[in-house]
């Protein structure tokens with residue numbers, strides 16, 4: 156396989172496909188407000204939980220990227236399918252970009268560090284540079300485990316298809332209000348929630364652990380993203396299935412992993428030991 160070197164922090168060129176899609180989605184998200192019904196709002200809330208909570212939190216992030224627990228293959232596939240309906244790209248794209256972020260956090264080569272600008276880290280990074288959402292050839296080397304699986308290669312190539320199918324189903328059942336809320340407004344809200352993890356939690360909040368990056372812990376981002384806001388904890392212990400480290404650090408994804416474990420749907424769940432936590436914590440450093 157030929158390999159091309161890509162600068163993931165590049166500002167060269169603009170992806171018109173991504174820019175047009177995001178523009179249309181933002182406009183229709185505003186239009187959705189004029190088609191508000193209680194049913195449509197409920198559909199959006201349930202889909203936000205399924206697509207961001209299960210798809211991104213339980214799937215792309217803690218399972219596909221960091222392998223912080225194991226689950227039956229069919230569940231893995233289901234979570235990946237849910238995640239594609241967030242318009243954040245296919246599993247190989249997402250996993251590769253996120254692994255690159257952890258390798259180079261807030262240093263040269265990080266695709267989305269606020270050191271390159273707040274808006275860059277939030278959303279601009281998604282529209283500049285080469286269009287790679289469906290590209291398995293370039294990104295595959297960062298996710299060789301997923302590349303071995305035909306399902307993930309096909310899903311990455313055709314990542315937008317499940318969302319189109321969902322839109323048609325919602326339109327058929329609930330008409331325009333369901334389509335506008337369940338797809339457009341819900342996707343835009345979900346995108347900003349996930350993007351806040353790249354922008355806000357590398358800018359504002361408290362640091363418990365001494366990490367080489369600027370990662371922070373943020374309650375409000377955690378509440379919007381089912382627990383992904385405990386980002387300093389996460390950068391210190393990337394393979395941990397648990398991001399909220401105390402009972403006060405609400406982490407709905409961790410609660411769901413515990414529930415899955417109880418149901419026999421999750422095993423080999425990774426959590427740091429007490430000494431691993433103590434070794435990296437800032438309190439330990441200042442006491443020393």
Ligand SMILES: [Zn+2]
Pocket residue numbers: 256260352353357370386390
């Ligand atoms: Zn980060």
Ligand SMILES: [Zn+2]
Pocket residue numbers: 216220221253257389393
């Ligand atoms: Zn991560």
